[in-house]
Amino acid sequence: MKSIEINIKDALSFVSAERVSEFNVAASKGIANLNETKGAGSDFHGWVNLASETTQELVADINATAQRLRKECEYVVCIGIGGSYLGAKAVIEALSNAFDAYTATPGCPKVLFAGQNIGEDYMHELQTFLADKRFGIIVISKSGTTTEPAIAFRLLKEQLERQAGKDAAKNLIVAITDEKRGALRQLANEEGYTTYVIADNVGGRFSVLSPVGLLPIAVAGHDINALLQGAVEMEKTTKNPGEENIAETYAKVRNALYAEGKKIEILVNYNPKLHFLAEWWKQLYGESEGKEGKGIFPASVDLTTDLHSMGQWIQEGERTIFETVLSVEEPNHECVIPSDVANLDGLNYIAGKRIDYVNKMAEIGTRIAHVEGGVPNIQITIPRLDEHSLGQLIYVFEKGCGISGYILGVNPFDQPGVEAYKKNMFALLEKPGYEEASKAIKQKL
């Protein structure tokens, strides 16, 4: 079976191979840290061997729960924020039919998302949409106390109990949370919900290959075994330093570019199904590296769409960017451009060609233009959009992130900065315990 590949040729015209190899020692140390559960944040290294350590019993259990929800629900609302939703959303969007999103077919519920914002209109419209639907809930929160999902869960739980009855609702709610601690664990135990555990040593943004991602992905009808299998293969090939280690190469090149003043990395895709993969990647790298006044800013564009909005900036704006392009080798479907007798649009020169051929020519043309315009380019090729390739890609990005964070000299597994807005929000909301902070923040208004 084909594997994902990395090509750094168009980065090496901006930063020499010698400069990249200056990061060998730091990268090897990072890999050793991850292999030996050492270094900053090592108590959050549980994701490193998560895929290979996932038992067939757990996979079967998750598939059975997914099957039950698939049978009983038209819609399953996945409630969570940050690492508790982005991985599932990324994989489901990448693998599902783009136009199936809101139309349920028997035996195949649609997965909707809530608790990833505090938009009142969003919540109202979701509740209205679900008013005459058979729905279930997967509520995901490692801490069990995050405000956004807690609000959504309170509303949707009440709605589900009203629509389905309190007893039936208990069988339609699944909680994924800490094994022992937190409000969600306590509620799940009291109500007797089916639950899955987020291990203490797996941080939110590294949790997609745990039940956090696996259950929603299975509910959407995708093969979680193949996803895990792809990740297991990459666990092996990224275990040791060397040329075969894609994650190490990626981590070293992006750090070498950063050291040369390339402060922004744009993750580029040419397939709209990868939009949320980029959102997941942005959280992974942004939360892991953006600290202590350091870190590459992770951005993303969907091409060719955004060539008509961001293309000008990328081609000619400040030269502080580099691109990492996700290239899908083979589409899953075929669509050929027809010939037209009148040819008023002048497209007959590509009649008979597949759309993917045109997309690939756009991709190559854009790469050459951007490289000539001063934008270094890393290319990651994915054989096709399927579970196996996505499992590989997810793991390579996770491993690359761990290595890269260690090269940068930060703890890639904490996120102290995330607390600042929460403290202010709680003070403004006058949450019990925040009395002093409330007084202080009101002086600033």
Ligand code: PA5
């Ligand atoms: O990466 C992280 O740890 C965070 O972004 C969390 O995923 C996010 O804040 C959600 O937290 P929780 O699952 O505790 O509700």
